[in-house]
Amino acid sequence: MKTKTFFLITMAIGVFSLMAFVAPPQDLKKGEPWDIPAEYKEMENPHKGDASLDRLGRSAYMKHCRSCHGNAGLGDGPRAKNLETFPGDFASAEFQAYTDGEIYFMSIIGRDEMPNYESNIPDMEERWAIVNYIRTMAK
Numbered sequence: 001m002k003t004k005t006f007f008l009i010t011m012a013i014g015v016f017s018l019m020a021f022v023a024p025p026q027d028l029k030k031g032e033p034w035d036i037p038a039e040y041k042e043m044e045n046p047h048k049g050d051a052s053l054d055r056l057g058r059s060a061y062m063k064h065c066r067s068c069h070g071n072a073g074l075g076d077g078p079r080a081k082n083l084e085t086f087p088g089d090f091a092s093a094e095f096q097a098y099t100d101g102e103i104y105f106m107s108i109i110g111r112d113e114m115p116n117y118e119s120n121i122p123d124m125e126e127r128w129a130i131v132n133y134i135r136t137m138a139k
């Protein structure tokens with residue numbers, strides 16, 4: 001009897017740990033609305049429409065952001081499955097309705113699981129190049 005109970009418990013643990021590997025990741029929770037300071041909301045993008053920054057924007061996005069946000073900004077990068085919060089859908093109309101300054105704030109200042117990039121991306125041109133690149137992801 002004891003051996004049987006032990007066997008059953010071992011089996012149960014085995015099955016559950018296997019499920020943790022094969023089960024699809026749980027739906028990530030949606031982030032709360034962002035509280036963005038007014039000075040960022042109204043911040044002008046000094047590089048708006050500057051096509052000379054397209055390549056820089058793309059390569060910086062691929063280097064710093066793609067791992068969580070995914071190639072097309074759908075929030076499906078390879079690291080997203082280890083997150084608790086959904087990184088957002090940059091292609092959605094809801095997201096694209098943010099001002100450039102708001103996208104800048106969320107991208108560079110961040111919060112919680114969204115990293116702060118002030119020291120990793122010190123170059124202002126590169127920061128705005130990323131904002132411009134994210135704009136090209138609109139559906």
Ligand code: HEC
Nearest residue numbers: 031064065068083085086087088089095106107112113114
């Ligand atoms: C480690 C994973 C990770 C990386 C790398 C990352 N992000 Fe995020 N990002 C997140 C998560 C998680 C959220 C959602 C945070 C929240 O809502 O609290 C987020 C949210 C955002 C949002 C707001 C989306 C929305 O709809 O609310 C923007 C914009 C953003 N990230 C831009 C960037 C940019 C630009 C980079 C690269 C410079 C980047 N992120 C790198 C994880 C990441």
